[in-house]
Amino acid sequence: MRTTLSAAALVAASSQIALAQETVTIEFAYPYASTFDVTFDAILPKFNEQHPDIDVKFRSAYEQYEDGTNTMLREAVSNNLPDVTMQGLNRQQILVEKGIAKSLTPFINAEDNFETDGYHAAMLKLSTFDGDVYGLPFAVSLPVGYYNMDALATAGVTETPKTWDEMIGVCKTLIENGSNNPVYWNWAITGNWFLQSLMWTQGKPTVEDGRLTLDSPEALIALETMKSIVDACEMKNLTPSQAVSSFAAGELPMFFTSTSSVGQIERTKSDFNFATAAFPGLDGAPQGLPAGGNAAMLTSTSDDPEVLDAAWAWLTFITSGEGAAEVAKTTGYMPPNQAANDVILADFYDQNPNKRTAVDQLPLLRDWQAYPGANGLAITQVIYEGLEMIATGEADDMEELQQELVEQVNDLLPAN
Known part of the structure; x- marks a missing residue:
């Protein structure tokens, strides 16, 4: 037997079809x-x-x-x-x-x-x-400092560091008080962002007039600063996601990374007093930081x-x-x-x-600067691998590493 839709049902069906079509x-x-x-x-x-x-x-x-x-x-x-x-x-x-x-x-x-x-x-x-x-x-x-204030207080630290030298001093205090991984400095963050942070801290862009400034004194200072953090703080080479998890678990007293993870930390952290503070500079506040x-x-x-x-x-x-x-x-x-x-x-x-x-x-x-030319992503990878050599302890001479990076990057830059 054929069934016949009521007038109301026909109107409803046609309305749904019209809505789907729109x-x-x-x-x-x-x-x-x-x-x-x-x-x-x-x-x-x-x-x-x-x-x-x-x-x-x-x-x-x-x-x-x-x-x-x-x-x-x-x-x-x-x-x-x-x-x-x-x-x-x-x-x-x-x-x-x-x-x-x-x-x-x-x-x-x-x-x-x-x-x-x-x-x-x-x-x-x-x-x-x-x-x-x-x-x-x-x-x-922007980059900021993440701190487990309870861990710092237990070690007798009452103020967050304003410079990287001060941060290294806090590292040593934490190590003396039993910490086996006092800090993670997020060198591996996308786009060589932390290297650019150390460059802008000195008021120096990483790219000027279409060329990279890796051969500059400021670039050497940036590499040496990272090296001093890794060595003096006995920094483990975590991945960024491992560092977020470790900090949230209360295992990592200090963490320097993007402010983007604050919400995630607040939702997942264990029971400790969490605070953020301004990104440290070299001799005081940074002159600039990359967006x-x-x-x-x-x-x-x-x-x-x-x-x-x-x-x-x-x-x-x-x-x-x-x-x-x-x-x-x-x-x-x-x-x-x-x-x-x-x-x-x-x-x-x-x-x-x-x-x-x-x-x-x-x-x-x-500016968070892009590298010029069609090889911009390849240049990012070259610099990443250089920073990774610092993080793993493979690179010891920063002047030598700087020269290697300059030569590799120059080969990837546009000829003009």
């Missing part, structure tokens, strides 16, 4: 699942409330920024790019040069009330190429205006005041959107002093 699907990819999964878990429901006609599909997270860039380069060849991607601030240029990233300027100009002034100027500058904006900053980080973090970029290959509009809606929402506020609440990153800091997070940093440390360092914000 839904636009976009794909999105981002790095560091352990850091940002909780952030996007908070952002997505809010976005869905405002945009029920947009379905955001999440791709597998990139392991880190270099992996994200390499993945994008491969996907461009196979024509399998996501519509929106999160990329490290120092990895945007190659996607622009290869035509993978789309300019956001036409979308910005089409908006009635879009305020680029709401974004931190130094961050927006890193996403601007030849006068066009190609990325909107999502999360800002870490990432930006959202439009990389859709679609010609459908609805898909592009949906991608733009997602991209602007996650970097807006509301979206950026979730970055601060769930991680240790700072939101680059002024609306998040001034309105949504008005009292947040007073109530979360460990996340305020990086905000207080914002006047030190400098």
Whole structure:
């Protein structure tokens, strides 16, 4: 027997079909699942409330920024790019040069009330190429010190160190009091960020006029500083994730890394008094520090205006005041959107002093520099391997190591 749908059922069914037909699907990819999964878990429901006609599909997270860039380069060849991607601030240029990233300027100009002034100027500058904006900053980080204040107090240490020499002195005190791993200095963090931190500490950029400054006196001081930390503190060569776990477990008294891990530490740490403090300098406060973090970029290959509009809606929402506020609440990153800091997070940093440390360092914000030419990722790897030789004790003569790095990097730089 044939069944006949009621009029109400027909209306409901046709409405559901219409809704399904009107839904636009976009794909999105981002790095560091352990850091940002909780952030996007908070952002997505809010976005869905405002945009029920947009379905955001999440791709597998990139392991880190270099992996994200390499993945994008491969996907461009196979024509399998996501519509929106999160990329490290120092990895945007190659996607622009290869035509993978789309300019956001036409979308910005089409908006009635879009305020680029709401974004931190130094961050927006890193996403601007030849006068066009190609990325909107999502999360800002700076290096800070993480301290187990209970472990320091047990060793008789009452103040966090202001310089690396002071930090080495605290290391020795901790070792004398039984610590077998007093510190981890996160040399392995993505993009040679900590080497650039030691360079900017001295007011010296790592790249000047299209060439690397690894042959400079400041670069030698940076290498020697890392060597002194590794040797005097008997630093174990952990991975960054091992260091986060070790610090959270109360096994690592001092940890120098990005502010991005503050939220993760606060959620997982054992029962000890946790505090952050400003990143130490050489003879006092650093002269500058590199802006870490990432930006959202439009990389859709679609010609459908609805898909592009949906991608733009997602991209602007996650970097807006509301979206950026979730970055601060769930991680240790700072939101680059002024609306998040001034309105949504008005009292947040007073109530979360460990996340305020990086905000207080914002006047030190400098470029996280990309290395010039098509071999930028290869140069990053060369420098990484050189720093690893310090961390493992394989390199002892810093002048010799400096010369080796200079020669290898120069071979990878563009001829002109």
